[in-house]
Amino acid sequence: MAEHRLIQGRYRLLDTIGRGGMGEVWRARDEALGRLVAVKCLKPMGQRQEPGFHRVLRERFRREARVAAALQHRGITVVHDFGEDRGILFLVMELLTGRNLSQLLDDNRRQPLPVPDVIEIAEQIAAALAYTHEQAVVHRDLKPANVVRTTDGTVKICDFGIARLGHDIGFTARLTGTGIAMGSPHYMSPEQIGGGTVDHRSDLYSLGCVLYEIATGAPPFAQGDAWAVLVGHRDTPPEPPRAVRPDLPEEYQQVVLDLLAKDPDDRPRDADELAKRLADARHPRAHRGTGPEPADLTVPAPRLPAWTRGLTAGPPAVGSRPPRRAPVDRAVAVLTDVWTGLGDPLRGEASPALGPDRPAPPGEHHALLGTLAVRLTHADALTSAGRHFEAQELLGEVLAGRERLLGPDHPDTLGCRHHLAVGLGRLGRLEECRTTAREVADARARVLGPHHPDTLATRWQHAFVSGQLGRWPEALTAYQDVAAGRAAALGPDHPDTLAARYETGVALGRLGRSAQALAQYHDLVAARARAQGPDDPETLRARHGLGVNYGRLERWPEALAEAREVAAARARVLGADHPDTLASRREVAVALGRLGRWAEALDAYREVADARARTLGAAHLDALASRGEQAQCLARLGRTAEADALHRRVAALRRERAVHRR
Structure with missing residues (x-):
């Protein structure tokens, strides 16, 4: 630039x-x-x-x-x-203008900061976190490089929300030499590593790591091996900081150890409570000496989550403290950390320890697979939270690692590629999703068999994204394959089989093959009613498709009768303003119009438009579409002035929507 x-x-x-x-x-x-x-x-x-x-x-x-x-x-x-x-x-x-905490440690040759500075920094960060957590904002990547001490002594946290933006765009914030993505592993909470629920208490754990480092010169788990760092956070009690920094008051040591509790429930309840404890620690009730803490001050052994079963710690860590680094001459103006990273063998990058010409020994192979399992769990949690960009970045790393360790056709490798294909679809990268899903489906069919549930799951993804792209012949073939495979493996009335048959009907209708679609829906309605009952929402969904295809075949009296019955049933089962109910009521209006009953159609269109505006908002696309249909109906009835006024109102709402989206 x-x-x-x-x-x-x-x-x-x-x-x-x-x-x-x-x-x-x-x-x-x-x-x-x-x-x-x-x-x-x-x-x-x-x-x-x-x-x-x-x-x-x-x-x-x-x-x-x-x-x-x-x-x-x-x-x-x-x-x-x-x-x-x-x-x-x-x-x-x-x-x-100032230095971040990592730079301050570098300037001090990685020696700990003075105790008064540690206390002041802790109190200021706690106050800032108390504010942000009240706003329901969690940092998720708190580390020394993201905390700046300005020239006037003010401590500021950087990159609230910004670190996640970087992950979303597809970049990785990594700590030098670790090769672990999605934040810095030296400061990640156990629940982040394990893919558990992350809330404000995860920030408190990361703060504990930061305070431990500025008080002792190294993070609580300072091993050079990435897997050892992860295992340390997961199940190793940290060494009490006064063991290496005896002049640190024991009140502050206990605060740090409580922040580093493995179970979030064992940490301070929130940053407000932490701030109060720090304030109380400024005035201890009695001086307790300067020697190392007794053994009973260490945190108890944690209750390990289920995902840890069967995992091992991998190769032993080398050394207990990181090597000292020479001070780095950087600009005085500070915003965020330096973005650096060494090779990561799990990403397929070169590394002094592991490369394409030096396969991992058995113990290291098992440890790397364990790391990949942790990352995959984390990616699943990110996906559940809607953080698809971050999940995709992490899945890419897991795939690269599994391809190197297990081979491209191993079921676990193919499973990771399937998840990557689904993620591409969520990100709007539909062509890449379609191509990847087709390749994975073919590979799974070759390795696992054409009717294996995993094969059929990828065939479904291929069919779904093909339909999104308008490739309906391709989608139809894939849905038919899935329906046949599920019928053979699960039975003809299994819910998964019926779901594939429904999508087959959709594809037939999209291709103009309405007579075949009508027959498909007739059979599906009977199967759904037999398996789930006549008022089940899925049975009513199939009946809705039946009515739509009556209309496509110009059988409008039948279409009107079916739409009215489905609309009444959906209102009873789902509610009068449910989107599915409104979709059926719209079909009633369409059929009335095609039968020339425009006055009745106008009332039906108006009711649907009013309900959609009430539940979705006046500028929602569905509400605007209904208003447009209402205007067309007015024009059919010769009420031109009213129709023109409504068209202008719709146009104004569309412009307002476009401006808002910018």
Whole structure:
């Protein structure tokens, strides 16, 4: 990016503060307000990605940036602005002058910070976390490099929400030499590593790691081996910090050990409670000496989660403390950490310890597979939380590792490729999803058999995304294969078999083969009613498809009768304003119009439009479509002025929606 370039006609880039895998951080001048700011420019999203992927990514960027910009606290880096300029996403933040905690330790040759500094930093971070947690915002990547101490002594946390943006775009925030993605493993809570529920107490654990490091000079689990670090967080009680820093008051030691509890319920309840404990520790009831803590102050052995069963610690760690690093001469203006990372054998990258010409020994092979299992669990949790960009990055690493350790056709490798295909679909990268799903389905059929449940699951994904792309002949063939396979393996009336038969009917209708679709739905309605009952929502869904295809065949009296019965049943079972009920009521309006009963059709269209506006919002696409149909009905009845007014209202709402989405 050229120096002195103007971003969005306002921010003049002056010089770089940092550069790395995610992009660049610039010192810049806000030409509108005449102040210096920091501009973080994330790398171009790439020309090979599909428009759907870009659209999802931009929306996620806006959502996360708005959350970060809404945080207003002296202990949080202020986000002033964000946007996109010529394909580059950028954030504008306050320009901090000072050093992050990692740099302060480097400046001090990795010696611990003075006790008064540790106490002051702990209190300020606790106050900032108390504020952000009240806003229901969790950092998830708290580490020394993300905490800055400015020249006036103020401590500020950087990258609230911003670290996740980097992961979303497909980059990895890694700690030098570890090769572990999704945050820094030296500061990750056990529930993050295990893919469990992550809440504000995970930030408290990471804070405990940070405080431990600035108080002792090294994080609580400082082994050089990534697997040993993960195992340390999972089930190893940390060494009491006073064992290496005897001048640290024992009250503060106990606070740090409580923050590092394996079970979130054993940590301080929240950052407010932590702040109170830190304040109380400033005035201890009695001096308890300066020697190392007795053994009973160590945390008890944790209750290990189910996912840990069968895992081993892998090769022993080398050394107990990281080597000292020479101070790094960096710019005084600090925004975020330096983005660096060494080779990761699990990503297929070169490493001094493991490469393509040096296979892993058996013990290390097992340890690496265990690490991959942990990462896969984490990726599943991220997917469940809707964090699909991050999950996709992690799945890519798991796939690379499994391909190297197990081979490309191993069932576990193919399972990972299946999840990657599904993730591509969620990200809007539909063509890549279709191609990958087809390849995985063929491989699973070859390795596991054509009717294996895993094979059929990937065939379904291939069919689904083919339909999204309008490739209905391909989708139909795939759905028919799935239906036949499930009928053979599970039985003709199994819910999974019936679901495949329903989608087969959809594909037939989309291809204009309505007579075949009608026959498909007739059989499906009978099977659904037999297996689940006549009022089951899935039975009613099949009946809805039956009515739609009556209409496609111009059998409008039958279509009207079916739509009315389904609408009444859905209102009774699901509720009058349920989307499925409204879809059937719309079919009633369509059939009335095609039968020339426009006055009745107008009333039906108006009722649907009013209900959709009430439940979804006036500017929702479904509500706007219903208003448009209502306007067309008015025109059919010769009520031109009313129709034109309604069309103008719809157009205005569409413009308002478009502006809002920008």
